[in-house]
Amino acid sequence: MNRLLIAAMLAVIALVGAQWWIPIVADRTIQGRLTDLMPGPPPMVQVTAIPFWQMASGRFQAMELRAHNVRVAGVLVDAISVRWTKGQIRLTRRSPFGFRVVRAGTVTGSVVMGGSALAGLFDQTGIMQGTRVRIANRELAVSGVLRLDGRRLPVDVRGGLRLVPGQGGRVLFYPRSVNGRQLPGTVMLSLFAMSQMRLPMALRMVSLSLVHNRIRVRVVGG
Numbered sequence: 001m002n003r004l005l006i007a008a009m010l011a012v013i014a015l016v017g018a019q020w021w022i023p024i025v026a027d028r029t030i031q032g033r034l035t036d037l038m039p040g041p042p043p044m045v046q047v048t049a050i051p052f053w054q055m056a057s058g059r060f061q062a063m064e065l066r067a068h069n070v071r072v073a074g075v076l077v078d079a080i081s082v083r084w085t086k087g088q089i090r091l092t093r094r095s096p097f098g099f100r101v102v103r104a105g106t107v108t109g110s111v112v113m114g115g116s117a118l119a120g121l122f123d124q125t126g127i128m129q130g131t132r133v134r135i136a137n138r139e140l141a142v143s144g145v146l147r148l149d150g151r152r153l154p155v156d157v158r159g160g161l162r163l164v165p166g167q168g169g170r171v172l173f174y175p176r177s178v179n180g181r182q183l184p185g186t187v188m189l190s191l192f193a194m195s196q197m198r199l200p201m202a203l204r205m206v207s208l209s210l211v212h213n214r215i216r217v218r219v220v221g222g
Contacts, residue, residue, distance in 0.1 A: 036098060040070030043080075058089045058102060065109075073197055075113075075120040078214060082109030087222075101201045107221035114214045119144075121191040122173075128155075135213045140173065155179060161191075161208060161215065168194030169205030171217070194219075 035042050044067070049060040065082040072080070087105030091098065115133040122131040122142060129152075131144035142157040159175035170193040175183060194205055203221040210216075 034065065034067075038067055038070040038072055038080075041068060043067035043070065058091070060087060061085060063087065072111075074124070075192075076117050077111055078114045078117060079112040080109065082107060082219075095200070099200065104201055104222040107201070107203060107219070109219050111217045111219065112211070112214050113217070118191075118215065121171075125189065125191065127189070135210065135215070138210050139176075142173075142175075162188075163205055163208040163217070165204075165206075168197075168203065170194070171205070171208065 034045065043065055046064040047060050048062040048064075054060065063082075063084040065080065065084070067080045068078065070077055070080065084107045085105050086103070087101070087107075088103035089099045090102050092100055115135055118133040118135075118140065119131040119142075122128045122133065122144065126147070128142075128144040128146055131142060134141040138160070140157075140159055140161065142155075142159070144155065146153045146155045156179050157175045158177045159173055162172045162174055164170045164172055171191045173189045173191055175187055175189070177183060194203060197203075201221055203219045205217050205219050207218040208215065209218075
């Protein structure tokens with residue numbers, strides 16, 4: 001067989017193999033970096049780059065991320081789903097995230113939190129301790145110990161959540177009743193703000209909804 005033909009066949013085989021192997025390596029590498037950021041079961045990562053050699057410079061058409069039961073900023077999150085398009089990253093150990101964003105592209109995604117995650121947010125405020133949260137009938141039932149002027153007061157609070165835009169958005173809890181008594185006025189408690197999150201790129205919250213007794217926050221970026 002002609003040597004030139006053999007060389008051409010080997011080159012095609014190598015190209016096909018690289019097209020299959022390089023994306024798998026990219027998926028696993030990014031998965032490892034994200035696992036360091038989000039302790040818990042390894043996330044599912046899928047990177048699409050056509051032609052595949054764009055990955056050598058960190059460019060991609062799309063990156064899909066899905067994770068369940070991971071911790072983000074110390075809070076247990078039920079599920080995260082993110083789609084990042086037309087982005088570019090550079091892997092570097094000098095960054096606390098394991099990579100640096102070169103081109104932001106466009107990010108859309110959602111974060112789903114149940115009662116345990118929301119209880120963690122209440123505990124992080126330092127106002128309540130031993131918090132338990134139930135979500136039912138489009139309302140939050142929050143019970144725990146309230147710290148007020150050095151005293152510890154058991155409370156049972158009922159109320160809802162509200163998303164406030166600006167600086168990435170904030171999620172507020174507004175109680176309607178405390179220990180069965182209706183509140184005469186409006187009281188707000190800030191649970192978390194996107195500007196306080198340590199993220200490799202700026203994101204903002206655009207909607208908050210209650211789905212199957214869980215809270216879903218939709219985020220965008222780029």
